[in-house]
Amino acid sequence: MYRLYQKTVEEALLHLNTDKDGLSNAEVEKRREEYGYNELTEAEKKSTLMVFLEQFKDFLVIILIFAAVISAFLGKFESSAVIVVVITINAILGTVQHVKAEESLKSLKALSSPTAKVLRQGKKIEIPSREVMVGDILFLDAGDYVSADGRVIETYSLQINESSLTGESESIDKVIEAIEGENIALGDRKNMVFSGSFVTYGRGVIAVTSIGMETEIGKIANLLESTQEKKTPLQENLDNFGKKLAIAILAICAVIFALNIFRGGSIIDSFMFAVALAVAAIPEALSSIVTIVLAIGTQKMAKENAIIRKLHAVESLGSISVICSDKTGTLTQNKMTVQKLFVDGKVIEDKSAETCKELDKKLVLMSVLCNDAVTAFDKEIGDPTEIALVNLAEKYDFDEIKTRDEYPRLGEVPFDSGRKLMSTVHCIGGKTLLVTKGAVDVLAKRLVSIERCSGISGITDKDIQEIEDANRSFSENGLRVLAFAYKEIGDNVEIGVDDENGMTFLGLISMMDPPREESASAVAACVSAGIKPVMITGDHKITASAIAKQIGILKHESEAMEGQMLDDMTDEELREKVENISVYARVSPEHKIRIVRAWQKKGNIVAMTGDGVNDAPALKQSDIGVAMGITGTEVAKDASSMVLTDDNFSTIVKAISNGRSIYENIKNSIRFLLSGNTAGIISVLYASFMALPVPFAAVHLLFINLLTDSLPAIAIGMEPYKKNIMNDKPRDISAPLLSKQFSLEILYEGILIAIATMTAFHIGLSSGGHIVASTMAFATLCLSRLLHGFNCRARESIFTVGAFTNPYVWYAAIIGLVLLMSVLEIKPLMGVFEVAPLTGNQLAAIFGLSAMPLVLIQLSKLAFVKSNK
Ligand code: ADP
Ligand code: MG
Numbered sequence: 001m002y003r004l005y006q007k008t009v010e011e012a013l014l015h016l017n018t019d020k021d022g023l024s025n026a027e028v029e030k031r032r033e034e035y036g037y038n039e040l041t042e043a044e045k046k047s048t049l050m051v052f053l054e055q056f057k058d059f060l061v062i063i064l065i066f067a068a069v070i071s072a073f074l075g076k077f078e079s080s081a082v083i084v085v086v087i088t089i090n091a092i093l094g095t096v097q098h099v100k101a102e103e104s105l106k107s108l109k110a111l112s113s114p115t116a117k118v119l120r121q122g123k124k125i126e127i128p129s130r131e132v133m134v135g136d137i138l139f140l141d142a143g144d145y146v147s148a149d150g151r152v153i154e155t156y157s158l159q160i161n162e163s164s165l166t167g168e169s170e171s172i173d174k175v176i177e178a179i180e181g182e183n184i185a186l187g188d189r190k191n192m193v194f195s196g197s198f199v200t201y202g203r204g205v206i207a208v209t210s211i212g213m214e215t216e217i218g219k220i221a222n223l224l225e226s227t228q229e230k231k232t233p234l235q236e237n238l239d240n241f242g243k244k245l246a247i248a249i250l251a252i253c254a255v256i257f258a259l260n261i262f263r264g265g266s267i268i269d270s271f272m273f274a275v276a277l278a279v280a281a282i283p284e285a286l287s288s289i290v291t292i293v294l295a296i297g298t299q300k301m302a303k304e305n306a307i308i309r310k311l312h313a314v315e316s317l318g319s320i321s322v323i324c325s326d327k328t329g330t331l332t333q334n335k336m337t338v339q340k341l342f343v344d345g346k347v348i349e350d351k352s353a354e355t356c357k358e359l360d361k362k363l364v365l366m367s368v369l370c371n372d373a374v375t376a377f378d379k380e381i382g383d384p385t386e387i388a389l390v391n392l393a394e395k396y397d398f399d400e401i402k403t404r405d406e407y408p409r410l411g412e413v414p415f416d417s418g419r420k421l422m423s424t425v426h427c428i429g430g431k432t433l434l435v436t437k438g439a440v441d442v443l444a445k446r447l448v449s450i451e452r453c454s455g456i457s458g459i460t461d462k463d464i465q466e467i468e469d470a471n472r473s474f475s476e477n478g479l480r481v482l483a484f485a486y487k488e489i490g491d492n493v494e495i496g497v498d499d500e501n502g503m504t505f506l507g508l509i510s511m512m513d514p515p516r517e518e519s520a521s522a523v524a525a526c527v528s529a530g531i532k533p534v535m536i537t538g539d540h541k542i543t544a545s546a547i548a549k550q551i552g553i554l555k556h557e558s559e560a561m562e563g564q565m566l567d568d569m570t571d572e573e574l575r576e577k578v579e580n581i582s583v584y585a586r587v588s589p590e591h592k593i594r595i596v597r598a599w600q601k602k603g604n605i606v607a608m609t610g611d612g613v614n615d616a617p618a619l620k621q622s623d624i625g626v627a628m629g630i631t632g633t634e635v636a637k638d639a640s641s642m643v644l645t646d647d648n649f650s651t652i653v654k655a656i657s658n659g660r661s662i663y664e665n666i667k668n669s670i671r672f673l674l675s676g677n678t679a680g681i682i683s684v685l686y687a688s689f690m691a692l693p694v695p696f697a698a699v700h701l702l703f704i705n706l707l708t709d710s711l712p713a714i715a716i717g718m719e720p721y722k723k724n725i726m727n728d729k730p731r732d733i734s735a736p737l738l739s740k741q742f743s744l745e746i747l748y749e750g751i752l753i754a755i756a757t758m759t760a761f762h763i764g765l766s767s768g769g770h771i772v773a774s775t776m777a778f779a780t781l782c783l784s785r786l787l788h789g790f791n792c793r794a795r796e797s798i799f800t801v802g803a804f805t806n807p808y809v810w811y812a813a814i815i816g817l818v819l820l821m822s823v824l825e826i827k828p829l830m831g832v833f834e835v836a837p838l839t840g841n842q843l844a845a846i847f848g849l850s851a852m853p854l855v856l857i858q859l860s861k862l863a864f865v866k867s868n869k
Helices: 009-015 025-035 048-057 059-073 077-111 216-221 233-262 267-281 286-303 312-317 357-369 384-395 400-406 440-444 461-476 519-528 541-551 563-567 571-580 589-601 613-621 634-639 649-689 698-709 711-717 723-727 740-767 770-791 807-825 827-832 840-864
Strands: 115-120 123-128 137-141 149-161 198-210 306-308 322-326 337-343 346-348 411-416 421-428 431-439 447-452 455-458 479-488 503-512 532-536 560-562 583-585 606-610 624-628 642-644
Touching (some): 009 198, 077 286, 077 306, 149 411, 267 649, 286 306, 286 312, 286 711, 306 649, 322 649, 337 357, 357 479, 384 479, 440 461, 440 479, 461 479, 532 541, 532 589, 560 563, 571 589, 589 606, 589 613, 606 613, 606 649, 613 624, 624 634, 642 649, 649 740, 649 770, 698 807, 770 840
Parallel strands (some): 322 532, 560 583
Antiparallel strands (some): 115 137, 306 642, 337 346
């Protein structure tokens, strides 16, 4: 067997029939026929037919089928037909809802599918991971998931976490040399990388050796678990509640069944009635309503740049009380432009300034060399901090590509946000130099000398003071400052973090990253919504505070703290202080997790943003991890429950507002379902205990169930989101949806509808007899429930929210009304649905009584609900 890890890089490339320029598009197409796509086969998804058939597994449906069969045996074909129609329509509705929700979740997933950076036709491009091909040259940076198996052909401190394959949590240092031996374990094939692992440090280039099911993980995984979304906590609660409620209702139905027989009803009729009552009263739609409203909501959120990766996050969004946000790129624009330089003790405003030109030229040269950004071909690729430096270099007539060709990079230690430094090695003026750039306070500790126009001299306290003063005055204006230093090294260009000391100071470069325009208003919105915004940044404390002040996060200097101080504090001390700190500066990703924990211990629900691979633990620890879509790494996205496609802080605030509204809409739908069902049960109980005739025929209840359970409930869930939702405080996450208050309101509304229904029943009994009475009760219950839909749209009255702002409720009500009138007026249907012809007065009574709950509830909303606009 040909083992690539035993071969040299050249042999491996030859074997893969590729080279360091990558594949051509034509070659990729050709290989596609042989290798297919880079994806793991998923277990077969449920077909639509299966979903449809599964609708019949429900306990109630089985009872209904049973009832239909009995009816048919007794020759009551009409009611059998009604039952069959009801079951079928219900199943169709259920299937459509299920499939739609699945589709929308799938499209949501597709929005956050992984990508890979490869070389095609000699150009570096980004493609969806599934298009990666054997022989592709793949670039790996810290935070990337490795999307295929490959042979390492270049490494710069490349470290990879392979725990998903080997269980080993320690990162592996990768090498390019061939490895000898026959049966080397996966974890020891250090010149190979494997799909499913991720880069924890450094960067590297690999040649893809296998893709899809041929990769090591593909061989283990065999079949990927089909990605079934777990139920959210709310759905689980509702399912539990629904089960308990169902048992209670079945008990009631059993009592009613017994009462009816006792009063001389036939067993069959009594049974049919009890079954219909159970069907009408058990709110089987609860959890599917949640799914639908969530699906609609997440689609809307995606359009507003927030992609939900974990559905349960939508529910917690409304409870967020703290947002810990990165500064750079999230609160600011991440468009850096160099403002001023500092060399030889002087601030340089622009390049025409009178200084000893050589020195600032040298500074700018080093800033393009110790730099990975490219702005060629009108595209800016790379870290904005470094792009700013490349743009500066252009003003000094350096072309970054030519310059880097002239002084090739011989070695490097990549930037990492914990160390806050980056170093590269170049041969400049016949000397091998280590060039380092990074945070001033970090680099200042590594200096031994300073270069001035007059030459190099040992560094004094005064020099340091001068550098620090310059740094402070830049920072106070909200500028980010980078320090540059260098030193001569020997022939060994294999450098590491230990080499970044004993350096010669060259100069400072300061750059501006203005706050986003929306940031200030988003911060203000947070505050009025009872949410505390907290800024977290690797930048200098003074820079961070200046920006935080501009956007309103920080009121007083004492609210800012440095990562260093965090290190000196115990978790308890941090917890004591945490509520008074709005800005954390010079933090490392490891600090973030402590900040999250401290807030959580104080009983808060915390959102935390992140982009780097080291942010993953904090993102997971937070209640809602928010990853950056543009600058974020795959690992960060994977660890988070929400991804911002525009990296913008204000998008988080919008998402919270949407999350609150979605929850509110779900709650309103549930209010509608439960209060209507309550009304039905109360009416039947009332009639039974008052020894009145049975108020509804079984078909009535089935009709009402079909008509009022689905459409109006969904329509209520589609209520447009209200702006004033951000004037409320965050929702207590532990408070149950069905709080005492909420349940009482549902009961109250149910009683009102029941009163209307029973009044209609009494009028019917006295003016026409049993059939007329049950027709009137049926029509009133049906109509008043439809109208009740308008009550459930919002806490406020219709006059506040606007009668026509949710057209869906109108559509649902009108469709319902048309169907109801057809049943009441069209001869053949009247027979099937066991309704009697009604007089004009009786119809008027039905309409009047049905409007009563609407009018009463609207009036009480007007009187008691304060609108917090
Ligand atoms: P932030 O949290 O604001 O994104 P970073 O962790 O990116 O901060 O940066 C922290 C500090 O590291 C910056 O203040 C800067 O001094 C330094 N720094 C940032 N980017 C680079 C880079 N590409 N190379 C060297 N130093 C950098
Ligand atoms: Mg950064």
